[in-house]
Amino acid sequence: MRRTGTYGIMAEFDSVHTLLDAAKRTREAGYKKIDAYSPFPIEGLAEAIGFHHDEVPLVVLIGGIIGGLTGYLMQYWISVVNYPVNVGGKPYHSWPSFIIVTFEMTILFAGISAVFGMLALNGLPMPYHPVFNSPRFAFASKDRFFLIVFSSDPKYKPSEVRGFLESLRPRSISEVPD
């Protein structure tokens, strides 16, 4: 990766609409490596910056399947193979009794996969990140909206990016040091 000393150029907006509009226009201008930051989830913003593949559902599905299989097979192995006990004449493989633990294990594994899968795919925890160097960025968790063009973008030329972002009429523009 080309090191330029800057991580990217960041523009600050003060409403959802200007940010969404800016993100769309930046994509249309041909910048691929961009990101947007907002204090709450905004419908359509991820698509506007070109994010389409959310793998969280797949992770949760896999987690749920593993949990369900673990739950059922564990009970089968314990109750039929390793430690068969006759309880009230019920069959060793009394599957209706095994449903509840199977269900709970499915939920448990799927839920853990959802949380930790989401964090892992997001690359969190990540205590340091260059965008925090921008002094205005603390407002991204309050009431401001940010758009960044990363310096790793193939079209990245500092003066051009700055000029382009100016044309979007942001509140402020700052260079984010690496």
Next chain:
Amino acid sequence: MADPVENERAPVIEPGYTLGSVTDKISSIVLTRPTSNAWFVGFGVMFLVTMMLLFAIGYLFLKGIGIWGVTVPIGWGFAIVNFVWWIGIGHAGTLISAILLLLRQSWRNSINRFAEAMTLFAVASAGIFPLIHVGRPWLAYWLFPYPNTMRVWPQFRSPLVWDVFAVSTYATISALFWFIGLIPDLATLRDRSEERWKKIIYGMLAMGWRGSARHWHRYETAYLLLAGLATPLVLSVHTVVSFDFAVGIVPGWHTTIFPPYFVAGAIYSGFAMVLMLAIPIRKIYNLEDFITELHLQNAAKVMLATGLIVAYGYVVEAFMGWYGGNRYDAFLLWNRLHGPYSFFYYMLLICNIVIPQVLWIPKLRSSPVWLFLISFVVLVGMWLERFIIVVVSLHRDFLTSSWGMYYPTRWDWMTYIGTIGLFLSAMFLFVRLLPMISIFEMRTLLPEAEVKE
């Protein structure tokens, strides 16, 4: 636009707030508001009550469960009554955060955070009871299947083992759901803190959340999926708790109405606890703009509805006892109405069925004082319900020679009241240390956050 009926209802959030003012108002409670003397007194008292719990449990560990009132035939005394009561209270948090999220009830956004915290602390209080009730609590881990030198395993046809899985899954998922909801707000607190040590602590907890669009997308997916998973889970937990009873053959327990009636009862008592916490909290912290009359009214309506389901459960139980033709079930009904514990059965009917009917009156539904009192009555009623189910069913079963009475001892009471202290001291800490209303979800309710196509 909104229809006339909509206009008459109180708003979810009072008009005039902006992204910035919502953020400041909620985060300042944690960051800049000085801790009042009343808080210290309240927390201090509850902390002492928690110490009483530890004392009672410590003495229990020294002496054994003989210090409690449990005897044969009433082997399940206060411990199980309180366990079911607390687990039931916990249900409202998950109902509010998961089921109402799936149903797109956006009013939930202002009460889900502290309702989830309430769930966690209620489940923690509940979890103590089965552990100390097993008699040898240092061996409580035997409940879990793990490879051991004794070469024995749990018996998976037993509802008690199902319960271990249901409750521990519920505790885990509730904690995860609560924490995942907190991450963006912890980032807000990190960015708003003035002091360095606060920045560091909230920063570590926020794990570097920066609100990237990619992150939000995955976050929302995970949150929604978690809600989808928690919805059947919360319904299953009290169902499984009811199996602890319903799978047994004791008259009064062996009935198929138990699962739905337990779940409804759980939500009933849970919303009562939500109201009992929300009403003082919104007053003390001036949050009437966020937790509006609409929230109180909606909670009251949920209570009214679930209370009627519970009433239906009582009617079916009584009808089956009378009509079912089983002499033991018929005796149980007679014993409830005329036996030594009949006073508590009538109190139960008054607390859970009669008094809550005043919620049909719109004026009372929007009066915080009345709602607080009615919620208290419902919590007492739901506790009595579990007392009736556990104690009255057990104390006179099939053989007259094995009948008995149950007298809770001071240790029973100290343990029970102690868990209330534990629950409330945890709530006291929670309102000081974490944002008690979800800030980022409140932001989404503002007109500024609307995306116009």
